[in-house]
Amino acid sequence: TLRRYIEHRLAREEEIARHLAAGVTTIPDLVARIYPDLAPRNVFAARATVYAHLEKLIEDGRVVQEGADEQATYRLVR
Numbered sequence: 001t002l003r004r005y006i007e008h009r010l011a012r013e014e015e016i017a018r019h020l021a022a023g024v025t026t027i028p029d030l031v032a033r034i035y036p037d038l039a040p041r042n043v044f045a046a047r048a049t050v051y052a053h054l055e056k057l058i059e060d061g062r063v064v065q066e067g068a069d070e071q072a073t074y075r076l077v078r
Contacts, residue, residue, distance in 0.1 A: 009053075016053050017076060020063065025073040027051055
């Protein structure tokens with residue numbers, strides 16, 4: 001179970017990285033791409049999840065954040 005959880009988290013990180021590489025740079029846009037059929041009641045949780053993945057990618061040195069709060073954008077480090 002733990003291995004599947006870790007594999008899912010790593011796969012989600014790579015999915016986020018692919019979207020960033022394609023020019024999707026904000027949390028709302030990432031959520032819309034990753035969860036296209038998301039119920040409105042789950043948007044807050046999805047945004048928090050994407051934000052947590054972005055924070056890890058930042059800590060890993062793979063992503064940088066530009067701006068803050070709702071205006072923040074993210075990009076891959078080249």
